[in-house]
Amino acid sequence: MTTPTAERDEPAASAPLISVRDLTVSYHVARTGATLTAVEGVNLDVHEGEFVTVLGPSGCGKTTVMNVVAGLVAPTSGEVLVDGRPVTGPGPDRAVVFQDYALLPWRTVFDNVKFGLEMQKHLKGDGWRDRVQEAIELVGLSGFENSYPKELSGGMQQRVGLARAIVAEPRILLMDEPLGAVDALTREVMRDEIEKLIAATGKTVLFITHSIEEAILLGDRIVVFKSHPGAIKEVIETKLARPRSERSVQSDPRFLELRDHLWDALQAEATEAAVAGGS
Amino acid sequence: MTATVSIETLNAPPPRRRRTGPGKWTWLLLAVIAGILLVWEAAVSWLHLVPAAFLPPPTAVLASFLELLVDPEFWQAFAFSMQNLLIGLVLAVVVGVAVGLAVGWSPVLRFTVAPFLWLLYSTPKVALAPLFILVLGLGNESKIALVFLLAVFPIILNTMEGAVTVPASLVNASRVYGVNGLALGWKVILPATLPYSLAGIQRGAALGFTGEVLGEFLGGTGGLGHMLEFAAYQFQMDEAIAMVIVMVIIANLTLTLISVLRKRLAPWYDDRQIMGRS
Numbered sequence A: 001m002t003t004p005t006a007e008r009d010e011p012a013a014s015a016p017l018i019s020v021r022d023l024t025v026s027y028h029v030a031r032t033g034a035t036l037t038a039v040e041g042v043n044l045d046v047h048e049g050e051f052v053t054v055l056g057p058s059g060c061g062k063t064t065v066m067n068v069v070a071g072l073v074a075p076t077s078g079e080v081l082v083d084g085r086p087v088t089g090p091g092p093d094r095a096v097v098f099q100d101y102a103l104l105p106w107r108t109v110f111d112n113v114k115f116g117l118e119m120q121k122h123l124k125g126d127g128w129r130d131r132v133q134e135a136i137e138l139v140g141l142s143g144f145e146n147s148y149p150k151e152l153s154g155g156m157q158q159r160v161g162l163a164r165a166i167v168a169e170p171r172i173l174l175m176d177e178p179l180g181a182v183d184a185l186t187r188e189v190m191r192d193e194i195e196k197l198i199a200a201t202g203k204t205v206l207f208i209t210h211s212i213e214e215a216i217l218l219g220d221r222i223v224v225f226k227s228h229p230g231a232i233k234e235v236i237e238t239k240l241a242r243p244r245s246e247r248s249v250q251s252d253p254r255f256l257e258l259r260d261h262l263w264d265a266l267q268a269e270a271t272e273a274a275v276a277g278g279s
Numbered sequence B: 001m002t003a004t005v006s007i008e009t010l011n012a013p014p015p016r017r018r019r020t021g022p023g024k025w026t027w028l029l030l031a032v033i034a035g036i037l038l039v040w041e042a043a044v045s046w047l048h049l050v051p052a053a054f055l056p057p058p059t060a061v062l063a064s065f066l067e068l069l070v071d072p073e074f075w076q077a078f079a080f081s082m083q084n085l086l087i088g089l090v091l092a093v094v095v096g097v098a099v100g101l102a103v104g105w106s107p108v109l110r111f112t113v114a115p116f117l118w119l120l121y122s123t124p125k126v127a128l129a130p131l132f133i134l135v136l137g138l139g140n141e142s143k144i145a146l147v148f149l150l151a152v153f154p155i156i157l158n159t160m161e162g163a164v165t166v167p168a169s170l171v172n173a174s175r176v177y178g179v180n181g182l183a184l185g186w187k188v189i190l191p192a193t194l195p196y197s198l199a200g201i202q203r204g205a206a207l208g209f210t211g212e213v214l215g216e217f218l219g220g221t222g223g224l225g226h227m228l229e230f231a232a233y234q235f236q237m238d239e240a241i242a243m244v245i246v247m248v249i250i251a252n253l254t255l256t257l258i259s260v261l262r263k264r265l266a267p268w269y270d271d272r273q274i275m276g277r278s
């Protein structure tokens, strides 16, 4: 391995902000009466200010783990601690960017983003308007404030979901493939924006993606999942200097090494999954 | 938002509904109607195939129709019917939406109450009309009750179905941003269900009108149904047919009004998704 270059400060000694402990989640499928174990024995600590990206084949339980951290799904066994306390439900310290956007179709873009602040009662006066507007600008949707979700493309809707999470100013951002439907160019711009935003605000991020490049470019650490049953296969520290632009990093041997490694790991997983699924 | 107005005019969102087609079909429909009227007039007035006393020609019906429009008795009957219809419908909407939301949202109620609702929905409630008149009398009450009874079930069942189909992801998103309990109902469940409720209200209004007229027909002291019955009894077929036309117009105006309301209240909803739903 090459020597690590300048790293972001890592509060390694302090207690983790998110602590996933021996987490197992089984879904009961009412239709068939069967029980499906989505993830088994997941352990993961995420420290304050850390950016953790999650890679893994489809259906390996990434969203499930994120939902437990968000407080939307209860663990079957094990637990998740946030700031030392067990998660019992959603809270204002965590915001989620949903894989399927989950926008309110009867609200305009502006009002959908506002939904992120809706219940923050301390927001008196008109200050929140600026915050909403800022978030909309950040995701590049100025001019579409009064559009309804169905009038937007998938990528644009996804960015509304992103703005809604950002505007809530949570300590922890849980992002489930937030750039999955965004086109390549916008994706690059958005990735830079996310990186800058996170660097400026010191948020803690759990970021699910299907893109190996994205996982490397954004993550301080990369968590690789495997399936059958869903579990963590390995956790890799990226050890790449920031800011990491796509260009500068392309020629970095560490980047290439990571990319090849992740590629092989996922390839093996996908093959295994296909074999297991086919039997 | 003031700053965004100018931008919005530049990036005006595309028009929500394209206006193609209907023009052509409207003309075709009018042509067909005109053709039918012409054949009818010819058969009765010129060829004397049918005695005019049984089937008055369109011109006679039109004359009766115009007479009705200046007849204060007609407008009194109109007011009577519309008042009952409105009261019955408002009650049906309030009860129907509330019950529909509760049953749709609560799994317990869904499994215990919903089967009975379907049972009642498929019962021919028209058969109960004489009973209502017997119990509630010839006045307004029996009509309002009939309107309510006929209108409330489609509203309940549509609302229920809407509430059941609220996407889980919307509820999850709401929980993440702290929208729970009553706020969840008000801000998410109700608007998500609204297009379904409105479809139910539309059907309920049509059925409710039937209930009103039927009630008046069977035993009444006023209203359009009563007038129709009276005209038929006196063998004034031209007036009777004119009355039927009035009723068709009222029913269609009501449906159109609710359609417009649906587009105003739920502009985000694509009509095609709930077409054919009853």
Ligand SMILES: Nc1ncnc2c1ncn2[C@@H]1O[C@H](COP(=O)(O)OP(=O)(O)OP(=O)(O)O)[C@@H](O)[C@H]1O
Pocket: A027, A028, A029, A036, A037, A038, A056, A057, A058, A059, A060, A061, A062, A063, A064, A065, A099, A230
């Ligand atoms: N609500 C649910 N009920 C039953 N099974 C579920 C439910 N949600 C997820 N599962 C199952 O759990 C497993 C993991 O699902 P999950 O959504 O966490 O995968 P994922 O890693 O996010 O996949 P993708 O990359 O495709 O989004 C899958 O096999 C899925 O079928």
Ligand SMILES: [Mg+2]
Pocket: A062, A063, A064, A099, A176
């Ligand atoms: Mg997922």
